[in-house]
Amino acid sequence: MALGPRHLLGLAGLLALLSLGACRDNHTSSEVGAAYWEGVSPLVAINEGPTYHRLEGYDPRWMDLVREGVEMSRSYWGSYGPATVWVLGREEGTEIQPAAWTAFLDEYCAWRSEPTDMTSEDCLEHFGERYVEVTERGESEAYLSEVRDADTRLAELVFINVHNWFFEDDPLPDPILRGVHEYTHVFQQSIGPMPTWMMEGTAVFSEAWLPGLNGRGDPYERLMLSMASAQQIRDSDLTLADIEEIEIASDEAKDKARELAYDAGAWAMVFLVSKSPTQSVAGLRDQFFPLVRELGWEAALNQSSGLPSTQAFYEAFEAFMKQPPQEQRRLLESLKA
Ligand SMILES: [Zn+2]
Incomplete structure (x- = not known):
């Protein structure tokens, strides 16, 4: 793949309590060591595929490409989870309506806070602000993170502004590859520690x-x-x-x-x-x-x-x-x- 700024993704400030990213692509943290796995059970094989969630106002074609990659990867590696996929972004010259943000973040935080001690308000304050900021700044991210507590382990795949990675002359649209890549990590989360x-x-x-x-x-x-x-x-x-x-x-x-x-x-x-x-x-x-x-x-x-x-x-x-x-x-x- 072409190397360049589109692979230099930054992620900061995820709450350690909630989210230890297995992969925050690229060039960033992948907390896969033994300590990360202590007391944690791997993701399990499940029949259901991930649920897909899109910020309204962000062209559905981007989620379709991500989904194509995720499903390609899932049909190869097997189905593990439970997993959710969140696709958000804003293309230049377009606007996201406040009501669309509210709907997206309400849905996200309802899912995110349900199995944990985090309140929906805390989630909105932390993740809501972060998602809006990253999206509005036009930065691109793709990563796997998790919600975990004693009983539950949930995987979430987050894709932000993947349209920035799309180039007409790429043999295969990059958002598809992001989907393949991140879902491979979902499979790996069913395995255990690895370098x-x-x-x-x-x-x-x-x-x-x-x-x-x-x-x-x-x-x-x-x-x-x-x-x-x-x-x-x-x-x-x-x-x-x-x-x-x-x-x-x-x-x-x-x-x-x-x-x-x-x-x-x-x-x-x-x-x-x-x-x-x-x-x-x-x-x-x-x-x-x-x-x-x-x-x-x-x-x-x-x-x-x-x-x-x-x-x-x-x-x-x-x-x-x-x-x-x-x-x-x-x-x-x-x-x-
Ligand atoms: Zn990765």
Whole structure:
């Protein structure tokens, strides 16, 4: 994917009480470490898909694109939740009526405050103001966050001003890819702790692979762009080991999170599939991640890759990243669906 400001998304001030974002794309927090999971049960498989909510006055085409991506991802990874999708924004030259904001925020806060101690008023004050501000400033965001208390765990996918990510000449509309990416994280929230590079790498890999399965775009071309991005930091000493938990990563690693966790991460998943017994991408969903759920990510990584330790995996991956691009592409093309 093209790299640029549209991937530099900021999010600030979510209430820690309510929301620990598993992924606040991109370049931002992904609280996936063991502490995050303490006392928390994973999301569960459910039949129902997410409910979709749109701010009235924001062109329905944007929600349709997001939905297309979310549903593409859900039909691949499986249905987990409960999940809700909130799509809001304002295009230049248009206006959102106060009544539309009221209706949207009332609906959001009724959902958000119901299973928690937060009152609807607190929710309106906090999230309401924030959503209006971000939307009106014209900033774009896409992220997964959660509502959780002792009994309930709910996922919410929030997409703000995704029209800013839409370019006519993109082979596939970016809002679709945002949907694929974020719903991949919903699936991952049914698994358990995993390193940042695995979480984001799988989501970026999905952005290329899943549309490819659906005849929408060339996954190889897309992943080679990720490779080019990952190669930009080859002269640094940064490796996947530096981005296992982004919260405690060095400033240098955080600064290069795009190249390291997202793009090199996507290729770490390619590499892992190539080392797995079936060399099949579907094996990630059907064997590898269930193994992560069962044994934890390191044991699963070792078992699936056939490499004796996480360190050995990192070293083998580093050696692979030093190979010429045609070798890397050859390995990518050798993967089975
Ligand atoms: Zn992500």
